[in-house]
Amino acid sequence: MELNRRMLLGGAAATAGSLLMPQVAQANAAANAYFNGYEEDAGYQFRRTNFNRIDPVWRRQMVKYFSPEPPGTVVVDTSNHFLYWIWENNTALRYGVGVGREGFKWYGRARIDRKALWPRWVPPPEMLQRQPDLPRLVEGGAANNPLGPRALYLYRDGSDLGYRLHGTLEPWSIGHDVSSGCVRMFPEDVIDLYQRCPKGTAVLVLEHLGAGAG
Structure with a gap:
């Protein structure tokens, strides 16, 4: 029973993770769209605004x-x-x-x-x-x-x-x-x-x- 319970919990966690991954990827893509490469400044870099x-x-x-x-x-x-x-x-x-x-x-x-x-x-x-x-x-x-x-x-x-x-x-x-x-x-x-x-x-x-x- 304990093994089955662990397998069930592990499967649920994996399913939840797989459901979240596309959402995270979409959020990252939306944020990255606000940038357009990098700009050099005084020895450092910042992300250039798109x-x-x-x-x-x-x-x-x-x-x-x-x-x-x-x-x-x-x-x-x-x-x-x-x-x-x-x-x-x-x-x-x-x-x-x-x-x-x-x-x-x-x-x-x-x-x-x-x-x-x-x-x-x-x-x-x-x-x-x-x-x-x-x-x-x-x-x-x-x-x-x-x-x-x-x-x-x-x-x-x-x-x-x-x-x-x-x-x-x-x-x-x-x-x-x-x-x-x-x-x-x-x-x-x-x-x-x-x-x-x-x-x-x-x-x-x-x-x-x-x-x-x-």
């Missing part, structure tokens, strides 16, 4: 933008999932972003006081409490580093707020409320923004759209 799979609204583009903020300011519109880098003459360079999910949203003013090329990732204690299986440290350039090729660290009054503007391993998450408060960008976009924003750049995170965009 922008043919991305809704054009989330692609980096110049737009008309009316804001009282001075040129060179970063404005994050969390409601509509856009980040604006303010230019002159009521224009801005607009990027699609992913922002904090419910319970992890934040708003207000900050400043970029630190920038990192291929940053390492150290999950904050609060995140480790929620997800104790997370690694305690992921080195910069590692394939599983969620910050990607760049990170811009947000400070207020000299204190690290714990939030960053950074890349993502999940391009399909752009345009959604997905993070623990950080602002996610396509790897190509965070590289572009990193080059434009020196330390000291002012950042305004809006709860609601506080300026006019077109």
Whole structure:
């Protein structure tokens, strides 16, 4: 009886595994469709975004933008999932972003006081409490580093707020409320923004759209 029971359980597990395998393969194929090869950058590689799979609204583009903020300011519109880098003459360079999910949203003013090329990732204690299986440290350039090729660290009054503007391993998450408060960008976009924003750049995170965009 015990042998028959083991055989039955083993057969059930094998059947369940065989049923799951096509689903896993389909999910992997769907995720891989968002990538298009690899890009070399500063001695590391990242998976290049397949922008043919991305809704054009989330692609980096110049737009008309009316804001009282001075040129060179970063404005994050969390409601509509856009980040604006303010230019002159009521224009801005607009990027699609992913922002904090419910319970992890934040708003207000900050400043970029630190920038990192291929940053390492150290999950904050609060995140480790929620997800104790997370690694305690992921080195910069590692394939599983969620910050990607760049990170811009947000400070207020000299204190690290714990939030960053950074890349993502999940391009399909752009345009959604997905993070623990950080602002996610396509790897190509965070590289572009990193080059434009020196330390000291002012950042305004809006709860609601506080300026006019077109």
